[in-house]
Amino acid sequence: MRQPLDPGTARRRFATVTFLFWLPVGLYIPSQVLLLTERGMTLAVVAGLFAVHSVTASVMELPTGGLADVVGRRTVLAASGVLNLCALTVMALGATVWALALAMFLMGTGRALSSGPAEAWYVDTVQGHSGAEADLRTGLARGGTACAAALAVGTLVGGALPLLLGPGREAGALLARATDGLVLPLSVPALLGAAVGVAYVVYVLGALPEPPRPPATLRGVLQGVPATVAGGVRLGVREASVRRVVLSAAAVGAALATIELLTPGRAARLTGAPESGAVLYAALACTGFVCTALGSHGAPLAARLTGSSERAALASLAVSAAGLLLLGVTAAWGGPAPAALAAGGYALVYVGLGAAGPNENDVLHRRVDGTVRATALSVQSLALQSAGALAGLVAGSLPAGPLPWLLGAALLLTGALLWARRTTPAPGPPTDAAEQPPAPSGPVHAAVPPP
Structure with a gap:
């Protein structure tokens, strides 16, 4: 082989x-x-x-x-x-x-x-x-x-x-x-x-x-997929580290939905016209991607500086929450100084999210067996999308001004605090999802309320 x-x-x-x-x-x-x-x-x-x-x-x-x-x-x-x-x-x-x-x-x-x-x-x-x-x-x-x-x-x-x-x-x-x-x-x-x-x-x-796999049959797929999905969901509920990854993904989804919903209108108000606002928003979106790339590239350094992937996730999400807080605080004012602070906050959000992702997934993969690895990532992605959809509806119904931004910052900070207590990894390699016991740790600090 x-x-x-x-x-x-x-x-x-x-x-x-x-x-x-x-x-x-x-x-x-x-x-x-x-x-x-x-x-x-x-x-x-x-x-x-x-x-x-x-x-x-x-x-x-x-x-x-x-x-x-x-x-x-x-x-x-x-x-x-x-x-x-x-x-x-x-x-x-x-x-x-x-x-x-x-x-x-x-x-x-x-x-x-x-x-x-x-x-x-x-x-x-x-x-x-x-x-x-x-x-x-x-x-x-x-x-x-x-x-x-x-x-x-x-x-x-x-x-x-x-x-x-x-x-x-x-x-x-x-x-x-x-x-x-x-x-x-x-x-x-x-x-x-x-x-x-x-x-x-x-x-x-x-x-x-990939290593050779047994030939897939329709019966095997119909039996294997539901069992694998059930095992991945059970893992996300029972295993503390995986649960934190899923809940913090929900917090990130809520924050991203808030930013993506509110930033275009804010850009149009800043420039004075929808057309110029669209150009500004496109530039901001590109800047966000660049900041995410920089943050992601620095994720291993963040883990070395903080001492673990868990602490790096905490610090990175806290940086993102601080950036979103800056966006909220400056939403009530105009002028060059608040605009500059808002731009700095926007960059902090995406640098922090870029650094948090690899460290969170490092924790995830050390607790998940290869037989349910893709399923666990799908559970994480579903949490992000579902929370983002609900947060977008809530943010869109709130009065214009700082409040929607501050709500997103509060949810993201909650996601950061999930990592405040480090999960102790169990000895040995990960086991099958259906048999893997929860790792010894304290309770999850908070469940994030439902892009």
Whole structure:
């Protein structure tokens, strides 16, 4: 049997596959809403299409995580890439509500399929080569950096392409004639994302080797996936360290939803017009991705300085909560000084979240057996998305001003305080999720109330 890849090679391939997955997302973010409205969709229809994506991703999150644990990481990742490139092609060319709804369904399913398997592959590979005590933080940090870098680069390129192909541009006129108007300038970022998706699928199939698995049968999958999902959920409830990871993910989801909901309007008020506010928000979004990349890159250093992954997660989330508090405090004032403080707070939020993620997941992977690793990551992702959806509704119903920001800061601080008492790891390697007892520790400090 072929030996597992060495940790350095596994880190590079994990970072590459992460970059290739998130680059198409960055490409279509700036133009997605504009493309849909250009196709004649009202904002209400656009909101409904986004709801199709969100509901699909949430419903499919746990079953697809279980599927990755049963049939293998590479197969599920390749399937996610195929679905995503099909979704982007349909979104770029579709002109009816039903076609666009299909694109959102495919995209939501692809997002759910991709949630966890690549990271699970990396951890399995490194531990298979170096044992259960192998260093995971460095690779997890590189993956987080690659994700944020892909989103930053994609956002810049995806925002510039429609401008370069817009009215009055020779390239835009050539495009319109060549496609008989089927491909709009706003469609090009999504089509480029689909092309990157092809490269992603090829790379996954060629660069992510796995140990041989027994051939999957339909009966085995139907029996194995529910059992694996149940084991992963039980682990998230019973095991203190995993429970903290899940609850802090919910806090992060609430904070991110608050920021993403409130920042565009605040940018428009600051610049005085929606159009210039949109430009400012795009610049802020790119800055947020860069800050996340920097924070993620520094996650191993944060663990060394604080003495453990748990303390690093506490410190990093506290930094993010302080940044969100600055955004809340400055929401009631105008002028250059409050704007500068708000910009600093925005950067702190994303630097802290970037540093917290790899350290939290280092704790998670040391408490989770490989048979439910992707499922546990799906539980974490579901907590973030569900809490974010609810927090967005709450923040949107509150009066404008500091209050919604301060609520998000309070929830994020609660998530940080979950790590105030260090969990003592049990000796030996992780056991099967269904049999693993809770680690000896105190109770979880608080349950975070329900992006």
